[in-house]
Amino acid sequence: MKSYQFRYGDRSVSFEVDETNIIGELHGNATEPVTDIRQALFASLEHPVGGPSLPAFARTGDQLAIVVSDRSRSWMRQDLVLPHLIDYLHDVCGIEDRDMVIVIANGTHDGDGPEILTQLVSPAVMERIEVINHDSQSDDLIWIGTTSRGTHLRIHPLVASRKVITLGACTHHVMAGFGGGRKSILPGVASAEAIRQNHAHALDPEAPRSNPLIGNSVLKGNPIHEDMCEGAAFLKDVFTINLVMNTDMALAYILSGDRFESWARACVLADQMYTVSIPCPADAVITSCGGFPKDMSLYQGSKVIDNVEPALKNGGTLILVAECRDGGGPGEYFDWLRPLKEGILDSALRENFTIPGYIFYLNCEQARRYRIMMLSELNAADAGEMGIEVYQNMDELLAAAKLEKQKILIIPNGSVVIPRVETGAI
Known part of the structure; x- marks a missing residue:
């Protein structure tokens, strides 16, 4: 088993993954910081x-x-x-x-x-x-x-x-x-x-x-x-x-x-700096936002899903470590659950477009493409309506993910990595 430690809000969470299933660990390209x-x-x-x-x-x-x-x-x-x-x-x-x-x-x-x-x-x-x-x-x-x-x-x-x-x-x-x-x-x-x-x-x-x-x-x-x-x-x-x-x-x-x-x-x-080549999409991706403030809410934290989804097969499993202390973020974010449950989300958003409404819409699209599992403080019932599974214990999440024989990519900080599929990469 290989141990990892991901940023989560202002702290870190630790977990282990069977290293025989890991096909790569992605980091952005190192660049020296400005010294003066x-x-x-x-x-x-x-x-x-x-x-x-x-x-x-x-x-x-x-x-x-x-x-x-x-x-x-x-x-x-x-x-x-x-x-x-x-x-x-x-x-x-x-x-x-x-x-x-x-x-x-x-x-x-x-x-x-x-x-x-x-x-x-x-x-x-x-x-x-x-x-x-x-x-x-x-x-x-x-x-x-x-x-x-x-x-x-x-x-x-x-x-x-x-x-x-x-x-x-x-x-x-x-x-x-x-x-x-x-x-x-x-x-x-x-x-x-x-x-x-x-x-x-x-x-x-x-x-x-x-x-x-x-x-x-x-x-x-x-x-x-x-x-x-x-x-x-x-x-x-x-x-x-x-x-x-x-x-x-x-x-x-x-x-x-x-x-x-x-x-x-x-x-x-x-x-x-951020683009990393991969030879093919994976069955599962485990990633984080890199902690606060990028994981302050689902509205902000889901930008990591946008970043890393090219690394994931359609129908694959995305595990996102994101505290989301501010819940969905903007107050109206989860208000869009109502038109979602009524089956009129698209028409409602076109009639009264808002940015939080669109991010909610996008997150629902992503949850239809992948199995999204989050270690988070989000309200599990609200996220569940979108198709997102929420856990507060990483071991329980990994057990439910059933990653045996899955090809897994580890992306410790998905906010600074943009995977792109290129034949012969890695």
């Missing part, structure tokens, strides 16, 4: 990928809106970068602290209080710079344009009226292909209606299923991504800083400059 964040950031600001340097973009007298990610992406550790960015803007670009404001790109998520905001931006920055939560339901959002796909884009007034610096992390995303970049604007600081219009492209217009044009690392022809890009382009004065985390969730690259060109380069680097 301040130096790496300043170099990226002065030598941008496309577009002007930051000193040429931001000058004395300018008013800046700095858009940063919310708590759901605290793993990107922007708090380690922001103090240096604020110093640079003040000391090198000549921007006064009073002329800077930080806007938290909450999308449709609820805003956090001072304690969490301090963790997101660092105590030093919280003392110097005003920090504001974006509210997608606010009445004062400003229209900046309508995309060719009909997304009527209204955004936070401070982002609409100032020069903008976006700070985000580039990683794989099941709907948009990759996160970061243009997502800081749409959905980050957009209205709930604009976000709904954009994300509704997740559904296939021709069939009751997810849109086959979207998916992890899919950009070309992806209507969600293309609509986001078109919406973000309505803003003219934007400087983008992209963070790329290595597979140990430490900062590996900082790329700055043009909002699209620098982000595209970051996507390539993320793909190179």
